Structures are given as structure tokens and as C-alpha cells.
Amino acid sequence: MRNFFVIIIVVFFGYVMYGIFENFDGTTELSDVSKFYAAPDNVEKVNAQNIVTAVVVTYRGLDTLGEVTVLFLAAAIIAFFLKKQSETRTLRANSEIFKTAATVLYPVILVAGVYIFMNGHLTPGGGFQGGAVMASAVIVMMLAFPNKPVSKSVLGYIESTSGVVYVLLAAFGAILGAGFLDNAILPLGEFGKLFSAGAIPVIYSFVGLKVGAELSNIITKYKYVQEDVQQ
Numbered sequence: 001m002r003n004f005f006v007i008i009i010v011v012f013f014g015y016v017m018y019g020i021f022e023n024f025d026g027t028t029e030l031s032d033v034s035k036f037y038a039a040p041d042n043v044e045k046v047n048a049q050n051i052v053t054a055v056v057v058t059y060r061g062l063d064t065l066g067e068v069t070v071l072f073l074a075a076a077i078i079a080f081f082l083k084k085q086s087e088t089r090t091l092r093a094n095s096e097i098f099k100t101a102a103t104v105l106y107p108v109i110l111v112a113g114v115y116i117f118m119n120g121h122l123t124p125g126g127g128f129q130g131g132a133v134m135a136s137a138v139i140v141m142m143l144a145f146p147n148k149p150v151s152k153s154v155l156g157y158i159e160s161t162s163g164v165v166y167v168l169l170a171a172f173g174a175i176l177g178a179g180f181l182d183n184a185i186l187p188l189g190e191f192g193k194l195f196s197a198g199a200i201p202v203i204y205s206f207v208g209l210k211v212g213a214e215l216s217n218i219i220t221k222y223k224y225v226q227e228d229v230q231q
Helices: 002-021 032-038 040-046 051-059 061-085 096-118 127-144 152-176 200-219
Strands: 088-093 223-230
Touching: 032 040, 032 051, 040 051, 051 061, 051 200, 061 152, 061 200, 096 127, 096 200, 127 200, 152 200
Parallel strands: 088 223
Antiparallel strands: none
């Protein structure tokens, strides 16, 4: 009986998807909103090579601030329940190969995360993606060295400081520039270079640090104890 309902759901889903894609011709030209963002004069205003970043950080910066706030609330709620349900587990010691690989990869992953959010105005990526990559470095080290202490106070300091600086930059944009999170509060620089797009790289850097610290705080709630034996 359960398999029968599964088949019915799959058939219904296939029927719905067929109706959606049957007459789909694709987009042949930009919408009016996209044309506005991609217009040469608007690109010159933000001087960012990545138009998506320009839209996310400047034009809809208030919405981005809301997304960061939602992420903070989600991380706080998850951390609260993980803390209530956390348990201590005994694990066998990891192999030297795994621990050596984790030690080598840890700084590489961190640098990759920093690269992603610092170059978000030039290439695909940004603060959220770079922060997630940096948090993955913490996961690798926790798996390799479960007994190694993690300074939650440092993570909390990075998270709170990044959030405060992000809000201050937004306020400076409204006071000194043309609007909320206006990137023109800093020199726009040369188009296509690292130091360009005004405050966008700075904003995305602090967003990346905040996201990385929040995600790292979540995954460091469980504490494992490792036995002094070899696998």
C-alpha cells in the first residue's frame, strides 16, 4: 500500500513538471528589472564586475541585512537545542594520515574561503559562500582532533564584531552616501581590480567572517572524547 502511494506521488509530480516544461522556451532577453541593473550607467555607479554582488550588497542591501539576521537567529536556535541535547561520545583515535591531511588542508580551506568572499565583487561567490567554506575547515579539524579545544569566545567575538561593523557600514552609506549600504563611501577604484567597487569587498569580508563564525559555533556544540588507541 505504501509503495502504491509513492507511485501515485511520483506520477503526479511528473505530470506537474511535464506541464511546466512542455511549453518552456527559455528567456531570450533580460527583464526590465535586469536591464536596469545591467545598464552601463548603473554598472559604473557601483564599479563591480560581478553584477549579482552589486545587486545583493547595494541595491537590495537592506534585504541582505535581513538575511544575515535570519541566519543569526537560526544559528542561535540550533545551537540552543544542540546544547540541550548534546552528549559525550568516545571515539577511537584517528590515523596519522587523516590527522596530517587535516593539518595540511586546514589553512588551505581557510585561505580559499577568504579568497571567495574578498573576490565576490569580481567572480561568483561572496560572503555567504566564503563563510561556509571557512566553517568546513573547522569541521575538518574537529573530525581529525576531537579533543582539541575550540575557543567559542573567539568565535563569538568575531561574529558580533563583524555584525556591528556591517551595520555601521550600512549606516555610513545612508549618512555619507546615496543610500543604505551605499558602496561609494570608499573610492570605487579601477574596474575589474581587487581594490574596486568601493565598500563592497569590505562589506562582503565582514559578512563572510560573520557567516563562518556562526556556522562554526553550531558545529562546535557537540563534544567528543577520543580514546588513546589506534584504529
